[in-house]
Amino acid sequence: MDRRSALRFAGLGGLAAAGGAGAAGLPVTASAAPLDALAAPPYAPSGRRPRFRRASWSQQFQPGHGWSAGGAGTASANPGDTAVFTRGSQSIRVTTAGSGVQSYVRRTGMDALDLGARMIRLVFRVADVTHLSRVAFYLGTDGLKNAFGWRLHTHSVTAANYVQSGEWVTVNLQWSDVTTASGSYSLSAQGEPSVRSGFTDMSFAVYDDAAAPVTYHLQAIELVPATTTVFPRGAVSVTFDDSHVSVHDLARPVMDPYGMPGTVYNIADAVGTASCLDLGKMRSLQDSSGWEMAGHAYATAAHATGYAQLSAQQVDDDFRRLREWLVGNGFTSEHFAYPHGAFQKTTDGVPVDLLAGRHFSTARSIAFDTVESFAPAMPYRLKSLTGVTDGPGVGGTTLANVIGAGGPLDRCARGGWLILCLHKVVAGTPAASTEISQAGLRQLMTEIQKRGITVLTVEEAMAYYS
Structure with missing residues (x-):
């Protein structure tokens, strides 16, 4: 097995060209050449890495997904981009307008979902984060008139950023992270949401910095078991x-x-x-x-x-x-x-x-x-x-x-x-x-x-x- 194959076998993935299919949640580099020159570690990890958590509900944006891109901050979109993806054969591609206004991928009126003991898993990619401002997610009902909101990434020019240019990233959203509530929904003083079930609407939102557009790809929105299944008090x-x-x-x-x-x-x-x-x-x-x-x-x-x-x-x-x-x-x-x-x-x-x-x-x-x-x-x-x-x-x-x-x-x-x-x-x-x-x-x-x-x-x- 050559070194590139060995690294893939070890679960490091991400060695495909930046436009192709890599493993979700792992970085992507355009060339494996610098890695090929590195000697094998004398003490490699034992392999006790997190098992992949299977989703109980999954939208991976394959043909016929039924979601739409929109918002005043959207300049263009392709609901079936077959050039850049990390699962299946396509993803959704959206380019913002460079106006600082919300751009989104959303669907409303779905069958009601229960998130009582589950968290939301997102897989997405931003081509160039230079003009990225923030990324948010909304969950609710009635066309999102009633909604909870998560600010899952705020980009910084100085601090460490979870989202890097040209890399597929995975984010888990928990009830411990919800930051806003609107309509009939509310949060207690401790941040406890008023409801955790009956949701029919979802929206993945991206804001640029109003100086230039950004292009993002959305690959998956899924529900997986939450931390509360083992540690109910965190x-x-x-x-x-x-x-x-x-x-x-x-x-x-x-x-x-x-x-x-x-x-x-x-x-x-x-x-x-x-x-x-x-x-x-x-x-x-x-x-x-x-x-x-x-x-x-x-x-x-x-x-x-x-x-x-x-x-x-x-x-x-x-x-x-x-x-x-x-x-x-x-x-x-x-x-x-x-x-x-x-x-x-x-x-x-x-x-x-x-x-x-x-x-x-x-x-x-x-x-x-x-x-x-x-x-x-x-x-x-x-x-x-x-x-x-x-x-x-x-x-x-x-x-x-x-x-x-x-x-x-x-x-x-x-x-x-x-x-x-x-x-x-x-x-x-x-x-x-x-x-x-x-x-x-x-x-x-x-x-x-x-x-x-x-x-x-x-x-x-x-x-x-x-």
Whole structure:
């Protein structure tokens, strides 16, 4: 078996030309040549990746689908595009008008659907995200006069983006993510929807930035079992980046009494240096408190630079050395977090998440348009909420908003997987968005416990659906 076939066999997919059929939820690169030159990883993932969740209801936009493109923001559409697709033999292609006004693909008057214990799975592609503003989804009745809305992606010119140019992406929408209600529908103060069944209308909506049009393809809208089937009150993973010694000295004493373990994403080069964990403390966290010691980078220089500034060979080398270091030191985790949360492409055009899949079972980003789900729609783009802090005026995500009514914890408690990305714990007042006080961490743990939310390491969470 040649390397390209071996990668496909391993489930990495996405090696087809960008206009052709690739695996849903996996990145697409125009050429496999940079991957062909890479040596086989000495420690490949065990294969415990999420099983594909079969849909109980599915619209894949094959001939005769009956959906229509429209909206004042639509310039042109092809309901049966046979040139760009990732399932079957076609998809819907729409080009917006460049006006910032809604463009949509929708259908109304369908047989009523029950979403009580199900989530919505979307598969779509944006050819070039340069002028993408946001993507939304609406579910309702009576021509969408009564509707719930999800904002599933808001594009940023600076932050990590879940949706990348020319790649098929998969998004799972849960009741924990619904943001708006109209007509006879409503949301409680905690964000609980007034109804979860009887829906006859659906609409997938795209907005450009009013500077230029975008072209998007919609491949599938499906219903699959929700996180609530295993965790009715949701699950939280508390993760810490960068190997700060405060995780052992200040976070562990807070979390141990609650029986809540965390996941530490480590920079191998930093371990044992000033203000960072050493091997003894890492092993103590893992072996005595059930924490997970995962990977963040091998070299501090690679972490500081970011993988998007390196070649595919350089990134793959850093992945390989990191995996060897973890295994060699007795750390069993196969999970990874991107430096700076970014998973764009290398300098020679290879998606970083494609490289991550050669060495790890999941990779966490800091994209957070929606709460993560079981199983994750894209395990190499795990979503997380970063910058949680109780410091005054330091930016980030305030702890008060996280634990407040209708905030991320309340949303998670309706059945989602909330991954929190923390960094350093301090004894006093935080001075940066990457810091949370020991008292603030204790308050966070208390609020998680009050809601009856299960706390799992990333490794534990993934074991339920692997």
